[in-house]
Amino acid sequence: MTVTIAVPKEAASGENRVAMVPKVAEKLAKLGVEVRIQKGAGEGSRIPDEGYADPIKVVGRAGDVYNADVVLAVNAPDPKNLAKMKKGSILVSFVQAHQNPEAVKALNEAGVTCFAMELVPRITRAQSMDALSSQASAAGYKAALMAANSLERFLPMLTTAAGTIRPAKVLVIGAGVAGLQAIATAKRLGAKVEAYDVRTDTKEQVESLGADFLVAEGVKAEAEGGYARELTDEEKAKQQEMLAKHVGQADAVITTAAVPGRPAPKIISKDMVAKMKSGSVIVDLGAAGGGNCELTKPGETVKEGSVTILGPTNVPAELAEHASEMYAQNLFNFLSLILVEEEAPEGEDKPKGPQPRKLAIDWDDEVLAKSVLTHDGEIKNEAAKEALQG
Incomplete structure (x- = not known):
């Protein structure tokens, strides 16, 4: 079954960035996943809907965004939209849990696995995923x-x-x-x-x-x-x-x-x-x-x-065009950790060309283990848990 990755239009006042720009979305699509962009998502970054060419799908309904396997955002969507996400689906965005307790509650109640970009460890291997640094x-x-x-x-x-x-x-x-x-x-x-x-x-x-x-x-x-x-x-x-x-x-x-x-x-x-x-x-x-x-x-x-x-x-x-480009590339590099090639059935040769991808989380991977905020109805990050309980 094809993995679906969707990008909503940012709702926060003054937020002009978008989580996925066309050239990075095209690279994602070449991995054999379905990429959906909500209508108008790129407007603040001067990207018209037409900028997202086929096979990228521009969708108008929020339901077509939040029922995806993976949702990519700059900021955590509001709790009402988070409640629309499928149990076991994945959100990758900035969250700032200590300032956004309602979003964390909604993620837990929906059973969403959330990777918070502000939690990505600052280690050499994760430099290309360090969105805090790119935006700073x-x-x-x-x-x-x-x-x-x-x-x-x-x-x-x-x-x-x-x-x-x-x-x-x-x-x-x-x-x-x-x-x-x-x-x-x-x-x-x-x-x-x-x-x-x-x-x-x-x-x-x-x-x-x-x-x-x-x-x-x-x-x-x-x-x-x-x-x-x-x-x-x-x-x-x-x-x-x-x-x-x-x-x-x-x-x-x-x-x-x-x-x-x-x-x-x-x-x-x-x-x-x-x-x-x-x-x-x-x-x-x-x-x-x-x-x-x-x-x-x-x-x-x-x-x-x-x-x-x-x-x-x-x-x-205020630098939405280039800030979005950098952030989208950070997300693409992060997704490489959880989008893995499907293995060919036993006894069959691997087909030529791009291989279909599936979602797989290796919890022994330091980057994933340290950047996860919520999983299976629980807050996994200790600092966030303390901040919210305090």
Whole structure:
């Protein structure tokens, strides 16, 4: 029996991404599976229905989507649609269980096996499936452009007939994927860039992009063997004092600190904002988790005195075309773990050409075992279980 894979139109407000783009859907179809795309699913990413060519099927009814063997989405569908899924079917999407308990409940009640893309382990073998990183890359790039657009200043140094304009200072807090992309983009725009991260082993990456890495004088976070150690209260105070100084000197601050399953850490205090330069800007990529700045309002742009604070909650959706392309490829690579070739009947030769595929989950596979959220009516991820029970 042919495996059916379906992609719904995203329902969340402001969500322009789609889980499957035509060129990746074509690769899926060549595996011998049936691919269904809900009508209008690609509109936000500028993909018309006609962009999904035969044999990909564009379907109008939600029932033709949610009765598939596998549903691929950017965000978990609403509970009413999850209830339409077949028992034993599979959902692959971002879920953020701690923020979406009703979806988790619906998945359990429907007996759906859900693989949450935010749970894919960050190991070498799973790099091509790491949707958190691909979407963070888009967010970091866009954050630098948002900062530049909100500043009423040039970013690069300019020498003009009216004199020389000094380059703007951009401070990036957090040197993960989003932070490194923000650093690289701000640097390409000509700004003087500084970066801070509690993990001082990111110093080399930061400096390779042309930014200055900030460390409090006399504070060394590494212990013997290269591991990080807990800082003393005195060392933490020194770091906070150093950071406050550089926040106050920056024209734009981009914060990227996020902890999956937990509120975003508060890094920039109200007092720090009060001491920032007139006309400066904060772009808070931690807004979806409550914000890295005490004054951030998720989903809003606010003014605190003369400082502008942006709290975007879904930045990748503002780069929907390329963010969707990357996400669709992440999903394709993930599906390769559960779509396996059917074996030819005993005594028969394997036919030439693409082999039919079947769904098979190897629970000994580390990627699958760590990324599963629900299976057979149970929450399988311990962190999600604790967050929902707490």
